[in-house]
Amino acid sequence: MTQCDEMVRTVHPTRTRAGGRRLDPSRDAAIAAAVLEVLGRNGYAGLTMDAVALAAGVGKATIYRRWSSKAELLLSVVDVVGAPVLEVPDTGGLRGDLVTLLSEVVELFGGPSGRALRSLFGAVVDDPVLQEGCRRLPLADWDAVWEAVLARAVERGEVPPGAGESVAPEVGPAVLGLRWLVTGRPLDGAVVTELVDRVVLPLLRRR
Amino acid sequence: MTQCDEMVRTVHPTRTRAGGRRLDPSRDAAIAAAVLEVLGRNGYAGLTMDAVALAAGVGKATIYRRWSSKAELLLSVVDVVGAPVLEVPDTGGLRGDLVTLLSEVVELFGGPSGRALRSLFGAVVDDPVLQEGCRRLPLADWDAVWEAVLARAVERGEVPPGAGESVAPEVGPAVLGLRWLVTGRPLDGAVVTELVDRVVLPLLRRR
Numbered sequence: 047m048t049q050c051d052e053m054v055r056t057v058h059p060t061r062t063r064a065g066g067r068r069l070d071p072s073r074d075a076a077i078a079a080a081v082l083e084v085l086g087r088n089g090y091a092g093l094t095m096d097a098v099a100l101a102a103g104v105g106k107a108t109i110y111r112r113w114s115s116k117a118e119l120l121l122s123v124v125d126v127v128g129a130p131v132l133e134v135p136d137t138g139g140l141r142g143d144l145v146t147l148l149s150e151v152v153e154l155f156g157g158p159s160g161r162a163l164r165s166l167f168g169a170v171v172d173d174p175v176l177q178e179g180c181r182r183l184p185l186a187d188w189d190a191v192w193e194a195v196l197a198r199a200v201e202r203g204e205v206p207p208g209a210g211e212s213v214a215p216e217v218g219p220a221v222l223g224l225r226w227l228v229t230g231r232p233l234d235g236a237v238v239t240e241l242v243d244r245v246v247l248p249l250l251r252r253r
Numbered sequence: 254m255t256q257c258d259e260m261v262r263t264v265h266p267t268r269t270r271a272g273g274r275r276l277d278p279s280r281d282a283a284i285a286a287a288v289l290e291v292l293g294r295n296g297y298a299g300l301t302m303d304a305v306a307l308a309a310g311v312g313k314a315t316i317y318r319r320w321s322s323k324a325e326l327l328l329s330v331v332d333v334v335g336a337p338v339l340e341v342p343d344t345g346g347l348r349g350d351l352v353t354l355l356s357e358v359v360e361l362f363g364g365p366s367g368r369a370l371r372s373l374f375g376a377v378v379d380d381p382v383l384q385e386g387c388r389r390l391p392l393a394d395w396d397a398v399w400e401a402v403l404a405r406a407v408e409r410g411e412v413p414p415g416a417g418e419s420v421a422p423e424v425g426p427a428v429l430g431l432r433w434l435v436t437g438r439p440l441d442g443a444v445v446t447e448l449v450d451r452v453v454l455p456l457l458r459r460r
Contacts, residue, residue, distance in 0.1 A: 089379045091298065165379045171434045172296045172375030213428055213447055216436075220427035221420055227378045229423075240420055244459070245452055252451070 074122070077102045077109065081123045086162035090169035093120070120169060121179040134191050140199035144246055147195060148218045148238045155226040156233050167227065188219065196250075205250045214249040217241065281329070284309045284316065288330045293369035297376035300327070327376060328386040341398050347406035347457070351449045354402060355425045359440045362433040374434065395426065403457075412457045421456040424448060 080102035084093050093116060099106040113119035132154075135146035155163065170176040192215045199205050218241050225231040287309035291300050300323060306313040320326035342353035362370065377383040399422045406412050425448050432438040 091379075168375045168377075168379030170375075171378075172298075172372045177435075177437075212451065213444065216428050216431055216438075217424060217452065220431040221423050224423055224427040224430060228384075230384075231423075237420065244419065244456055245424065248455060249451055 073102075073104065073108070074112075077104065077119075078123045081119060082159065082162040085120075085165045086159070089165045090120075093165075093169075095119075117173060117175055120166070121176055123166075132188065132191050134194045136198070140195070140202075140204045140250070141242060141247060143195045143199070144218075144242045145238055147191065148222065148241060149235070151219055151222050152233045152238060155222060160226070164227065189215070199250075209250040212249055214246050217245050217249070280309075280311065280315070281319075284311065284326075285330045288326060289366065289369040292327075292372045293366070296372045297327075300372075300376075302326075324380060324382055327373070328383055330373075341401045343405070347402070347409070347411045348449060348454060350402045350406070351425075351453055352445055354398065355429065355445045355448060356442070358426055358429050359445060362429060363440050367433070371434065396422070406457075416457040419456055421453050424452050424456070 077098065080098045080100075081093070083101050084097045088097065095106055095109055095116065098119070099109055102109075109119065113122065132147070132150055135143045135150075137143050137146060154160075193210065196205070196210045200207050200209065218238075221241060222233060222237070225233055225237070231237075284305065287305045288300070290308050291304045295304065302313055302316055302323065305326070306316055309316075316326065320329065340357070342350045342357075344350050344353055361367075400417065403412070403417045407414050407416065425445075428444070428448060429440060432440055432444070438444075
């Protein structure tokens with residue numbers, strides 16, 4: 047289960063989706079960890095309720111009692127692991143905050159959870175239900191982190207108000223995601239600083 | 254089969270992958286069209302040899318004689334549809350070329366083949382074999398189109414030599430791809446011109 051440790055550390059099992067069931071702190075964390083483990087090993091096609099039950103050390107009935115389908119199960123996991131991984135950096139300056147934030151994205155993509163995340167992503171883009179679930183939580187949380195960083199920069203007078211109304215929040219995750227998912231180009235400090243210094247900061251300052 | 258028309262128009266069935274078999278011009282185009290149709294309707298999980306055979310109007314044995322697995326079949330389709338969709342624009346200026354090129358990407362993502370492309374993408378990111386296949390062809394072709402556009406801009410003196418050695422080629426497809434696959438934000442002329450005028454052109458000119 048080492049592959050999942052990084053994500054499991056960040057699982058907040060008491061979190062609920064709007065209108066959804068409250069997650070059981072002890073058992074659901076084990077199930078979420080098992081989902082990630084199986085996903086990383088077998089991909090979405092190989093994510094079966096049997097394999098999850100085995101990896102979580104619970105009966106299959108326990109899983110079926112809460113989640114009626116693979117998609118529903120995965121959606122709960124998306125909820126609990128998607129967001130809390132990114133923390134709001136506060137280095138005292140916009141450039142430092144942006145470098146920290148994009149470095150967290152690199153770490154997430156390239157870290158031990160990368161394989162599971164990749165399978166999750168593959169399943170999400172091809173499934174409208176999962177997609178809707180992703181839009182609600184992890185993406186809304188990215189936006190919240192970004193806005194917190196930007197609001198402080200506006201307060202410090204580093205960028206003008208309204209600076210964020212552009213593609214600036216999208217460029218970093220987009221380029222890093224394209225490298226990670228498709229092209230396999232380096233995910234390192236060099237691309238982070240190039241993105242921050244040559245794309246994002248100029249975009250924010252030029253308004 | 255209307256959903257596939259746009260891609261099928263661009264299928265070049267005589268194209269071969271390095272070391273691979275030559276594709277049969279008549280029948281393989283029908284099979285490629287069938288793969289896209291089934292993919293758009295059922296997703297990768299629902300892409301079965303039976304469904305492809307039925308949609309293509311050929312026996313299943315015909316398909317199995319050439320492709321031993323679903324992944325191999327899909328890889329042939331990636332080869333024939335991935336690349337020729339993008340044409341090298343030549344508007345006489347770098348800005349016009351870039352707007353045309355990114356508009357082609359928008360059209361491809363948002364067009365009738367979008368659903369099939371999305372399933373294809375979902376399958377590709379979760380499968381190392383498909384991924385390797387994608388890196389060889391469609392991506393190499395994107396690079397070739399980009400380099401042709403940039404080389405002419407260098408010749409015209411619009412940008413300095415070496416301008417392309419940055420994230421500039423990646424930003425457009427990355428942001429458009431993120432909107433298309435994940436966030437659902439608008440894929441329109443506004444995002445294309447913002448990317449060209451505020452990100453890509455400044456990146457290329459600032460060297």
